[in-house]
């Protein structure tokens with residue numbers, strides 16, 4: 001069980017010296033219990049307390065790193081079951097499979113397609129993280145060759161998947177420097193796989209029929225000297241997979257059960273590509289650290305990456321764009337000026353529609369703390385004075401010769417007051433961003 005704040009307090013020096021940046025030892029103990037402080041912040045803690053508290057204050061779910069450099073994938077170290085309680089920290093890694101029995105042209109073609117699985121969403125480029133090399137041939141040479149090609153021709157991190165220790169050894173000889181994830185350890189081969197993982201300093205997965213056996217195996221693997229373990233909870237029965245994902249997360253967080261305190265991976269194989277992506281999205285949300293799919297079509301990967309982007313943002317911090325004047329297209333001094341708020345989703349919806357209209361325009365993103373138009377208006381973060389100040393701060397008057405401002409239709413109610421404060425003609429635009437192209441082509445052009 002996790003130590004309480006009072007348990008921790010009993011082990012601290014109790015001098016209230018404030019060197020840790022907290023007013024009292026009790027305040028520090030409470031923050032340590034909530035994992036909002038690090039034991040190293042107290043310079044006077046005794047060795048005995050360090051031993052007890054060090055182990056107890058370790059994250060309930062181990063951080064595991066696959067790969068190296070910029071594209072390394074870090075998973076684990078999550079503190080909560082539900083995102084609204086705090087936030088999720090390490091985004092689920094998305095992996096796509098490639099089989100080692102493909103002929104050279106097919107292999108290169110699929111790898112190229114996998115490498116290009118990236119897209120832009122709300123102004124940010126998002127992409128998959130890993131290539132899972134599957135030893136479908138069950139041949140060591142082919143597996144090693146496939147690993148070599150992925151190592152040299154892909155910027156993504158690697159998963160090597162084989163239950164054969166010999167084949168795994170051959171593949172690792174060609175790509176161990178990229179610190180791939182060794183996938184394929186089970187109750188029969190885990191000792192040899194763990195020895196390989198230790199020798200090559202790579203993370204490894206482990207699977208077992210039941211969670212009890214899985215917990216037992218992680219203890220053995222740790223004793224063999226491998227710390228970075230990922231639990232494989234793949235399966236054909238979605239209900240069972242989801243139950244396992246949830247039970248493991250609960251055991252780690254609520255019971256502080258260290259033997260299951262590791263991130264999880266799940267492979268999803270479905271003939272129906274839509275079902276495959278639907279299941280992968282479900283596991284991504286609850287609580288897979290890595291999901292592996294066969295589908296390498298952009299239409300399939302996009303919803304997965306979108307779900308990940310949505311889940312792994314801080315629910316208490318709206319996603320914002322910089323509040324400023326944006327020029328969309330080849331703007332001139334007679335180009336229209338629209339305003340919206342600096343909530344990313346709102347801004348990029350407006351920007352997309354302006355772009356689609358092919359009428360160059362200025363968009364003024366008004367600082368409302370990242371809230372949407374109606375939320376900002378009802379909270380008085382968006383009013384005539386705020387907009388007038390944003391116009392002045394962005395120097396809009398020097399950019400256009402007209403004095404017309406298009407405002408969101410949702411806040412038509414502020415048009416009169418804004419016109420008075422700003423001294424510009426205020427035009428009420430459409431209520432939805434989708435109405436912008438026809439508005440610019442008809443109302444503005446006329």
Ligand code: SF4
Nearest residue numbers: 016017018020025042
């Ligand atoms: S630095 Fe240590 S002894 Fe000093 S107040 Fe903080 S917890 Fe207490």
